[in-house]
Amino acid sequence: DGGITQSPKYLFRKEGQNVTLSCEQNLNHDAMYWYRQDPGQGLRLIYYSQIVNDFQKGDIAEGYSVSREKKESFPLTVTSAQKNPTAFYLCASSIVGGQGYGYTFGSGTRLTVV
Amino acid sequence: AQSVAQPEDQVNVAEGNPLTVKCTYSVSGNPYLFWYVQYPNRGLQFLLKYITGDNLVKGSYGFEAEFNKSQTSFHLKKPSALVSDSALYFCAVRDRGYGQNFVFGPGTRLSVLP
Numbered sequence: 001d002g003g004i005t006q007s008p009k010y011l012f013r014k015e016g017q018n019v020t021l022s023c024e025q026n027l028n029h030d031a032m033y034w035y036r037q038d039p040g041q042g043l044r045l046i047y048y049s050q051i052v053n054d055f056q057k058g059d060i061a062e063g064y065s066v067s068r069e070k071k072e073s074f075p076l077t078v079t080s081a082q083k084n085p086t087a088f089y090l091c092a093s094s095i096v097g098g099q100g101y102g103y104t105f106g107s108g109t110r111l112t113v114v
Numbered sequence: 115a116q117s118v119a120q121p122e123d124q125v126n127v128a129e130g131n132p133l134t135v136k137c138t139y140s141v142s143g144n145p146y147l148f149w150y151v152q153y154p155n156r157g158l159q160f161l162l163k164y165i166t167g168d169n170l171v172k173g174s175y176g177f178e179a180e181f182n183k184s185q186t187s188f189h190l191k192k193p194s195a196l197v198s199d200s201a202l203y204f205c206a207v208r209d210r211g212y213g214q215n216f217v218f219g220p221g222t223r224l225s226v227l228p
Contacts (some may be wrong), residue, residue, distance in 0.1 A: 006157075033215070042204070042220040050213055090157055096213050100146040100165040103206075103216060105157035 003027065006091050006106035012114045013078065013085060021076045021109045023091035032074035033092040033103065036060060043090065049074055050096050078111065086113050116141045118205055118219035126225045127195050135190040135222045137205030145207040147188040148216070149179055152202040161203075164188060175199070195226045 004025040013019045023032065031050045035043040045058030049068040063082025068074055074093075078085045088110050092103040117140045127133045139145065146165055150158040162173025169181045179190045188205060205219040 031213075040202075040223070043218045045215070048215060088155070092158075100163060100208070100210075102148050102150075102160050102163060102208075103158070105150075105159070107157045108155065110155065 004091060004093050004104050004106040006089075006109050008109060009107070011109055011111045013111060014114060016080045018077055018079050019111065021078070021089055021091075021111070023074045023076065023106060024072055025074075025093045025104070026072060027093055027104060028071070029093035029104070030071070030096045031094045032068070033094075034058075034064070034066065034074070034076045035090040035092065037088040037090060037108075039088075046076065046089075085111055087111060116145075116207065116209065116217045118207055118217050120203075120205055120219040120222045122222050123220075124223045124225065126227060129197055129226050129228050130194050133192050133195040133199070133224065133226070135203050135205075135224060137188045137190065137219055139186050139188065139205070139207045139217075141186075141207050141209060141217070143210060144183075145209050147179075147181060148206040148208065149173065149177070149188075149190050150204045150206060152204065152221075154201075158204060161190070195224075197226045197228050200224055200226045 007022045033048040034046040044060050047066040049055035065077045090108050091106040094103045095101045119138045148163045149161040152158045164171045164181045172178045202221050204221050206216045
């Protein structure tokens with residue numbers, strides 16, 4: 001079945017540590033996105049990529065980094081510069097064309113600072 | 115700038131009663147309109163979308179939404195609410211141009227009381 005997979009489901013980070021969240025899709029989508037969601041809140045865009053080897057900052061990119069070396073993969077690194085990383089992180093993918101195609105979301109990774 | 119408003123943070127409805135979750139938008143042109151649902155600790159799931167044609171769109175789980183161009187609204191409705199409909203609901207718009215990203219509303223928490 002085609003879909004988008006995020007791992008791990010739960011992740012714990014110590015102060016000052018970098019961690020990487022995985023996002024893989026087999027939908028042949030060109031575009032991939034990372035969102036942050038705080039408890040009971042909406043979605044805030046961190047980074048997005050519409051083509052391999054290219055990505056753009058979203059609204060809250062500071063303290064995060066991404067790479068897009070393969071079409072299927074869009075990992076997100078939460079660096080030590082992100083002072084409040086505890087949140088629920090959602091990855092999504094889509095086609096780029098404007099045909100009314102929606103986003104497909106992964107099941108999320110909950111990151112907690114310990 | 116594009117924006118999506120969901121004027122109610124929380125909607126409470128008794129089981130068996132009709133429900134409405136409101137969405138208004140401010141986008142140039144004629145965007146695509148979407149509703150997504152999020153259950154606790156899960157990703158967003160697609161409910162329905164408006165592309166063109168009939169202003170009343172039917173979607174998953176008995177939900178429907180009515181597109182009103184003059185009021186720039188896309189309210190989500192269901193004739194008879196279930197306790198299992200309790201979740202966080204997001205309205206989103208996507209411009210028809212190539213490569214346009216979604217703009218999400220802040221979300222509305224629906225609680226269906228038994």
